[in-house]
Amino acid sequence: MATFQSLQLDRVALRFGGFKALDDFSLTIKAGEFVSLLGPSGCGKSTALNCLSGLLQISSGSITLDDKRIDVLPPERRGFGMVFQNYALFPHLSVRRNVAFGLEMRKVPKAEVDQRVERALATVRLANQIDKLPGQLSGGQQQRVAIARAVAIEPPLVLMDEPLSNLDAKLRLELRHEIKRLHHALGLTTIYVTHDQDEALSLSDRIVVMRDGRIQQQGTPETLYNAPDNLYVARFMGYRNAFPVRMEGRAALVGEGIGAMRFDGLAMPPGGMASSLAFRPDDVKLSNDGIPAEVAQVEYCGQLWLVDLRTADGTHVTMETHERVTMGERVQFRVAPDRIRLFADAYVPEAG
Numbered sequence: 001m002a003t004f005q006s007l008q009l010d011r012v013a014l015r016f017g018g019f020k021a022l023d024d025f026s027l028t029i030k031a032g033e034f035v036s037l038l039g040p041s042g043c044g045k046s047t048a049l050n051c052l053s054g055l056l057q058i059s060s061g062s063i064t065l066d067d068k069r070i071d072v073l074p075p076e077r078r079g080f081g082m083v084f085q086n087y088a089l090f091p092h093l094s095v096r097r098n099v100a101f102g103l104e105m106r107k108v109p110k111a112e113v114d115q116r117v118e119r120a121l122a123t124v125r126l127a128n129q130i131d132k133l134p135g136q137l138s139g140g141q142q143q144r145v146a147i148a149r150a151v152a153i154e155p156p157l158v159l160m161d162e163p164l165s166n167l168d169a170k171l172r173l174e175l176r177h178e179i180k181r182l183h184h185a186l187g188l189t190t191i192y193v194t195h196d197q198d199e200a201l202s203l204s205d206r207i208v209v210m211r212d213g214r215i216q217q218q219g220t221p222e223t224l225y226n227a228p229d230n231l232y233v234a235r236f237m238g239y240r241n242a243f244p245v246r247m248e249g250r251a252a253l254v255g256e257g258i259g260a261m262r263f264d265g266l267a268m269p270p271g272g273m274a275s276s277l278a279f280r281p282d283d284v285k286l287s288n289d290g291i292p293a294e295v296a297q298v299e300y301c302g303q304l305w306l307v308d309l310r311t312a313d314g315t316h317v318t319m320e321t322h323e324r325v326t327m328g329e330r331v332q333f334r335v336a337p338d339r340i341r342l343f344a345d346a347y348v349p350e351a352g
């Protein structure tokens with residue numbers, strides 16, 4: 001496997017006409033890391049990946065691999081492995097020939113090509129499908145061929161653009177485990193684009209949350225999950241209960257009048273001004289002396305119930321619980337102060 005110490009993007013920008021799809025994008029990736037770019041559709045994830053691969057030419061800034069400037073090189077000279085959402089296999093070539101293709105392009109001797117193809121296919125557990133055509137394989141198997149093709153060239157970096165999006169839920173989970181296993185087994189440095197919070201959390205050493213072509217926050221999955229910097233990142237991390245907030249002394253108030261929810265003992269955001277508040281459904285607990293609410297809706301999800309609670313002033317709070325509740329029931333709930341985040345940024349209703 002080709003090795004390096006670090007890959008650095010320094011103030012990279014990419015403009016399509018007057019539109020900045022990527023702006024002031026700086027990121028350092030160490031060898032062996034698994035880094036996810038996470039964000040909604042159109043935030044610039046694929047653009048960032050394509051700038052790395054060389055499919056897009058950056059407008060300004062630089063990309064360096066150790067001390068070598070690579071943004072000036074064409075894609076084939078960068079030599080990164082790529083895995084796309086739509087597999088991008090040659091339909092008329094066998095699995096063996098698909099995986100061999102990149103090696104043949106690099107003029108690797110035939111005996112070594114055979115060896116490396118077989119090894120790569122064994123790694124993704126497809127050794128017994130080597131002579132099939134892509135059309136004779138399931139979606140999950142085709143994506144494993146694409147992964148084998150990417151790793152067979154032993155690249156310094158593997159770039160994956162939503163590789164699991166076209167698969168059904170069960171296969172997605174299976175292949176997610178497979179990607180994690182491969183990453184550890186091969187020590188692959190991987191940059192992974194996704195809009196799926198669970199994928200990013202389960203796979204990554206580090207997550208980079210993007211918005212409008214810029215980095216909002218980067219950190220370990222635990223940091224982003226437990227301490228998002230702002231409401232935008234929080235929503236991506238599952239803080240489904242988000243509200244505008246009013247401070248009265250040290251108390252945070254959500255809603256109006258006597259039905260307002262009151263939270264005490266919360267940590268203020270840096271700067272000391274709070275405009276919004278958020279917490280996750282799994283941090284809402286039923287309690288005998290909490291905030292009164294009525295159960296407005298219950299969804300059974302197998303392991304738990306997803307419950308829509310309506311407070312006295314009509315505010316809706318989503319709770320995940322293992323306790324059975326019924327529609328119309330009157331309950332009380334609590335959220336531990338250390339599970340509630342106050343943010344400086346203003347509350348905006350979620351799009352869609």
Ligand SMILES: Nc1ncnc2c1ncn2[C@@H]1O[C@H](COP(=O)(O)OP(=O)(O)OP(=O)(O)O)[C@@H](O)[C@H]1O
Pocket residue numbers: 016019021039040041042043044045046047048195
């Ligand atoms: N060739 C292009 N010409 C003009 N604008 C483009 C082009 N390619 C992408 N864009 C715009 O750049 C922005 C970022 O696109 P990009 O594909 O990187 O987003 P993304 O986060 O990967 O989204 P998705 O998850 O939908 O693929 C979008 O607003 C998109 O419309």
